[in-house]
Amino acid sequence: MIEIRNISKEFAQFIVDDGIIKFGEFTLKSGRLSPYFFNFGSFNDSAMLARLGSFYADTIVKEKIEFDIIFGPAYKGIPIALTTALALHNNEAGNVGFAFNRKLQKQYGEGGNIIGASLAGKKILAVDDVLTSGRTIKETKQLVENEGGILTAFLVALDREEKGSETALSALEEASKAYNVKIYVVARITDVVAYMSDVADKEQNVTKIKEYLNVYGK
Numbered sequence: 001m002i003e004i005r006n007i008s009k010e011f012a013q014f015i016v017d018d019g020i021i022k023f024g025e026f027t028l029k030s031g032r033l034s035p036y037f038f039n040f041g042s043f044n045d046s047a048m049l050a051r052l053g054s055f056y057a058d059t060i061v062k063e064k065i066e067f068d069i070i071f072g073p074a075y076k077g078i079p080i081a082l083t084t085a086l087a088l089h090n091n092e093a094g095n096v097g098f099a100f101n102r103k104l105q106k107q108y109g110e111g112g113n114i115i116g117a118s119l120a121g122k123k124i125l126a127v128d129d130v131l132t133s134g135r136t137i138k139e140t141k142q143l144v145e146n147e148g149g150i151l152t153a154f155l156v157a158l159d160r161e162e163k164g165s166e167t168a169l170s171a172l173e174e175a176s177k178a179y180n181v182k183i184y185v186v187a188r189i190t191d192v193v194a195y196m197s198d199v200a201d202k203e204q205n206v207t208k209i210k211e212y213l214n215v216y217g218k
C-alpha cells in the first residue's frame with residue numbers, strides 16, 4: 001500500500017521538536033500580543049535550512065503551484081527563496097529563477113532594491129515564514145508590481161489562522177480576496193496544536209495557544 005505523506009503534520013513535528021516555536025510574550029507586526037512565536041531565526045544551521053527548503057518545495061509540487069519566478073521579501077523571505085529554489089533544483093522539479101529585495105534602496109553600484117531575476121511580466125510566487133494579518137502580502141504585491149511583475153501566489157510555512165482586520169473572513173481569506181492572490185501554506189497552527197497535544201509535557205503551552213486563538217483565531 002502506498003502511504004500518502006502528510007506534509008503539514010511532518011512540518012508541525014519538525015518545528016515543535018526543533019524548538020522553532022517559542023513560548024513567552026511576543027509583540028507581533030500586527031501589534032497583537034502573542035504567547036507563542038514562530039521563530040524563523042532558529043532555523044540556524046545548514047541541515048535545518050535544507051529541510052525547511054524541502055517543505056516549501058514539496059508543497060509547491062503537491063499543490064501544483066504555477067509561477068515563473070520565486071520572490072523572497074526581505075528579510076526572512078530571502079533565505080527562504082534561496083533554499084526553496086535549491087530544493088526544487090535538487091528534487092529535479094526544475095531550474096527556477098529567484099529574486100529578493102532590499103529594504104533600503106541602494107544608491108551606488110548596481111543600485112535599486114531588487115536583486116536577482118527580473119520580475120517584469122512574470123508570474124511571481126512569493127515565499128515567507130508566517131502569515132498573521134496578511135499585511136506583508138499587501139507590501140509584497142506592491143513591491144512586485146513596482147517591478148512590473150504579477151503576484152499570483154504566496155506560500156508561507158505557517159498560517160497562524162488569525163481573523164482578518166477588515167471583514168469577518170480569516171486573515172488568509174481576506175488577503176487572498178483583497179490582493180487577488182492564491183495563498184498556500186505548509187502547515188497551520190491547528191496542525192501544531194494537534195501534534196503538541198500528542199506529546200507529553202506540552203499541555204500548558206497548548207492551552208496558551210488555544211486561549212490566544214479564542215481571541216484572535218479565525
Ligand SMILES: O=P(O)(O)OC[C@H]1O[C@H](OP(=O)(O)OP(=O)(O)O)[C@H](O)[C@@H]1O
Binds near residue numbers: 137
Ligand atoms: O501577516 P503579517 O501581519 O504581515 O505578519 C507576518 C510577517 O511579519 C514578520 O515580518 P517582518 O516584517 O517582521 O519582517 P522581517 O523580520 O522578515 O524583516 C514575519 O516574518 C512575516 O513576514
Ligand SMILES: O=C(O)c1cc(=O)[nH]c(=O)[nH]1
Binds near residue numbers: 037039
Ligand atoms: O506576526 C508576526 O510578526 C510574527 C509572528 C510569528 O509567529 N513569527 C514572526 O516572526 N512574526
